[in-house]
Amino acid sequence: MSGSFFVPHNFSAPIRGSQVGPLAGLTAVVKDMYDVAGTRTGGGSPEWLMGQQPATRHAAVVQQILAAGATITGKTICDEFFYSITGMNAHYGTPSNARAPGRIPGGSSSGSAAACGANACDFALGSDTGGSVRIPAAFNGVYGLRPTHGRVDLRGAMPMAPTFDVAGWFANSPGILRHVGAVLLGRGVIEVPVAFLKVASDAFAEADNDVAMLGRSFLQTAASTLPQATEVIAAPDGFEDWREAFRIVQAWETWQTFGGFIARVRPALGPGVKERMEFAATVTSDQADAARVTCTVARERIRAIVPPGTIMALPTSPSVAPRADLGPDELQSFRIRAMRLTCIAGLAGLPQVSLPVGTICGCPVGLSLIGWAGGDEALLDLVVLLARYCGLILDRHADS
Numbered sequence: 001m002s003g004s005f006f007v008p009h010n011f012s013a014p015i016r017g018s019q020v021g022p023l024a025g026l027t028a029v030v031k032d033m034y035d036v037a038g039t040r041t042g043g044g045s046p047e048w049l050m051g052q053q054p055a056t057r058h059a060a061v062v063q064q065i066l067a068a069g070a071t072i073t074g075k076t077i078c079d080e081f082f083y084s085i086t087g088m089n090a091h092y093g094t095p096s097n098a099r100a101p102g103r104i105p106g107g108s109s110s111g112s113a114a115a116c117g118a119n120a121c122d123f124a125l126g127s128d129t130g131g132s133v134r135i136p137a138a139f140n141g142v143y144g145l146r147p148t149h150g151r152v153d154l155r156g157a158m159p160m161a162p163t164f165d166v167a168g169w170f171a172n173s174p175g176i177l178r179h180v181g182a183v184l185l186g187r188g189v190i191e192v193p194v195a196f197l198k199v200a201s202d203a204f205a206e207a208d209n210d211v212a213m214l215g216r217s218f219l220q221t222a223a224s225t226l227p228q229a230t231e232v233i234a235a236p237d238g239f240e241d242w243r244e245a246f247r248i249v250q251a252w253e254t255w256q257t258f259g260g261f262i263a264r265v266r267p268a269l270g271p272g273v274k275e276r277m278e279f280a281a282t283v284t285s286d287q288a289d290a291a292r293v294t295c296t297v298a299r300e301r302i303r304a305i306v307p308p309g310t311i312m313a314l315p316t317s318p319s320v321a322p323r324a325d326l327g328p329d330e331l332q333s334f335r336i337r338a339m340r341l342t343c344i345a346g347l348a349g350l351p352q353v354s355l356p357v358g359t360i361c362g363c364p365v366g367l368s369l370i371g372w373a374g375g376d377e378a379l380l381d382l383v384v385l386l387a388r389y390c391g392l393i394l395d396r397h398a399d400s
Helices: 046-050 060-067 110-117 134-140 174-184 201-206 209-221 240-265 273-280 285-305 328-348 376-389
Strands: 027-031 071-076 123-128 143-146 166-171 196-200 229-232 310-315 352-360 363-370
Touching: 027 110, 060 071, 060 123, 060 174, 071 110, 110 123, 110 134, 110 166, 123 174, 134 143, 134 166, 134 328, 134 352, 134 363, 143 174, 143 376, 166 174, 174 376, 196 201, 196 209, 201 209, 201 310, 201 328, 209 310, 209 352, 209 363, 240 273, 240 285, 240 328, 285 328, 310 328, 310 376, 328 363, 352 376, 363 376
Parallel strands: 027 071, 027 123, 196 229, 196 310
Antiparallel strands: 123 166, 143 166, 143 352, 310 363, 352 363
């Protein structure tokens, strides 16, 4: 089932913001994890929703965009408890991917990204723990930012795994993406010019050949706007240990967040989420502590590669959006491949922006740039300059 971007418990009328401000005249949609005063927050779960009271105040990010002039037009579908990157919700359906019909929108911020890709809003609020802004940004052919961990206020937002949780947002326009950043990014900016570009060779090797080739072609096309590129190996021993450590810590923290509710209520969890929650229930604190050692090593390695003034390029996703009719085993295989790439910025707590650089067989492809801690504004400024090159590369598979 696919279709609407919005949850059934969506509010009945737009919520209008200030008449003046940097976002005045723009429309936004909001992932169903942020409190909107007078409405209940569901986190993708009808049974969680049933136990909630209407919020008494807006989440911090909701209040900030309203104060800046935006009008919020709806609350969007997300993966159940945010525990997926497919965007397929067993209870509310799968939002349609307007730019890759018949393929998944990516999650967990699926409704927000899909609404943006369908031009149903000017920008959209999502969140990103393990790739939940970056993957749907790539699949829906829009710009998306996962900011530096801790830079955006998460008060009034449902948590998942706080070590990795960040807010995030999507836009079709790089200028709007930047304007939203000026509103939402708090303290912690480190203003340094972008002087060095490193291309993560091993990350490109994780991607399908056509995805990797398109990303590298974009870097070549945009070379006059970018610093001179040098190749780097991000993970000398491979990404699998990093991905597994991320998975363990995420599972442990997710069970701390939702385990009590799941054990008490026994909600009817959808495919994939059910199995991940069952696994999360088995993770011990000792296992999580051991995984955190690997996470710390990875964090130090990545931050050493991306000091202030340096950015690192990599594919956002290892493939174009998988078909929506794939079986669970194939979707799980995609998830594992994707997490090898998305865990990098998550482990390091660094900002990552995905650009819609081109298409393969008509399906959008995202290229990502990871910046230094506090380098969010520099990334967003660079995206504005790079936008002129997005879509210039011809779809070499269009006639195949």
